[in-house]
Amino acid sequence: MQRIILLIIGWLAMGLATIGVILPLLPTTPFLLLAAWCFARSSPRFHDWLLYRSVFGRYLRHWQQHRALPPGTKGRMIVFTLLTFAVSLWLVKIAWVRLLLLCLLAGLIVFMVRLPVVDDEQQKR
Known part of the structure; x- marks a missing residue:
């Protein structure tokens, strides 16, 4: 059950992060970090997708390496x-x-x- 909740929160955060790219008052980065955290604890497949295949992956990998x-x-x-x-x-x-x-x-x-x-x-x- 916890895995499903984390997946739902992760995808909601991804949606909000994507909308935040366009809307100036909605921050993108916190939602991306939340999605990465949720996916890391619920789905290695989605976490890998976010880090290596999504548009945001380069920035997330850079943040993980260098803070x-x-x-x-x-x-x-x-x-x-x-x-x-x-x-x-x-x-x-x-x-x-x-x-x-x-x-x-x-x-x-x-x-x-x-x-x-x-x-x-x-x-x-």
């Missing part, structure tokens, strides 16, 4: 986040929603800036 982002990823994340929030701020006309979006943006940027990045020398080890 850091690959070089260049942090900059792309920040730019994409700024662009998507800029569109949201442009479309939204309600002042308190704009303020909320700006607060969320500030929190996300602070979080992203603090994420570690592995350098080329560490990556070779």
Whole structure:
């Protein structure tokens, strides 16, 4: 029964992570990590698929090895986040929603800036 629950949670997390790639307010990484954790404990087949055959596999393998982002990823994340929030701020006309979006943006940027990045020398080890 526990295996089935973990599989369901894992696939729900994968779905949310996939949606999070498109929607700026839904984070992708925590859902990917949750899916990897669930699949590691419930289905080696799905865990291998996630790590070696999915679009997200490279980033998950890199995180497992180094506990850091690959070089260049942090900059792309920040730019994409700024662009998507800029569109949201442009479309939204309600002042308190704009303020909320700006607060969320500030929190996300602070979080992203603090994420570690592995350098080329560490990556070779």
